[in-house]
Amino acid sequence: MPQKDYLKEKQEKAKTTVTGIIVLLIFIIIFIGIIVRLAIRSGTNEGFFPLMPTGKDAYEIAKDYIQPTIKSADVEFPDKDYEFSKNSDSVYTITSHFDTRNISGEEVKTEFTVTLKYNGGSSADQHNWTLVKLEEH
Incomplete structure (x- = not known):
């Protein structure tokens, strides 16, 4: 019996770990997208928060x-x-x-x-x- 509990617990931990990795990857992709967008628009007067005219x-x-x-x-x-x-x-x-x-x-x-x-x-x-x-x- 302890063997089955151990395997079940191991599967749940693996599932939680995979979910955590997926969430982390989504945040990394969003972060990279923001950095790329800021890099592309850094020389312009436009971006996420457009500047007021000079x-x-x-x-x-x-x-x-x-x-x-x-x-x-x-x-x-x-x-x-x-x-x-x-x-x-x-x-x-x-x-x-x-x-x-x-x-x-x-x-x-x-x-x-x-x-x-x-x-x-x-x-x-x-x-x-x-x-x-x-x-x-």
Whole structure:
């Protein structure tokens, strides 16, 4: 009789061990999947928890909104000469300038302020932003 109890107990332990190994393998596969996904998306602004747009992202979108209002075809925006502020409700205010040339060839500097609301999604897509206010001064 003790022999049968021993074999039955051994089978139950083996079954428990196999179940434990299967659960462990499932967790390992999930963990590897997460690591691979993070590695693939590490250079982007997207992932499990997408980042909020940077000031540079908002500045690029602001330039897209102000470009159609400029009458001159010869326009230059500075790469780094801009200021931005971000409110907690995803509203960005960008202040900068652009340079154009008038008919006589003189450079004209125009200051502008653009207020944008970020609606989520890719920060590089203008459709994910709403123009709140645009001022040239």
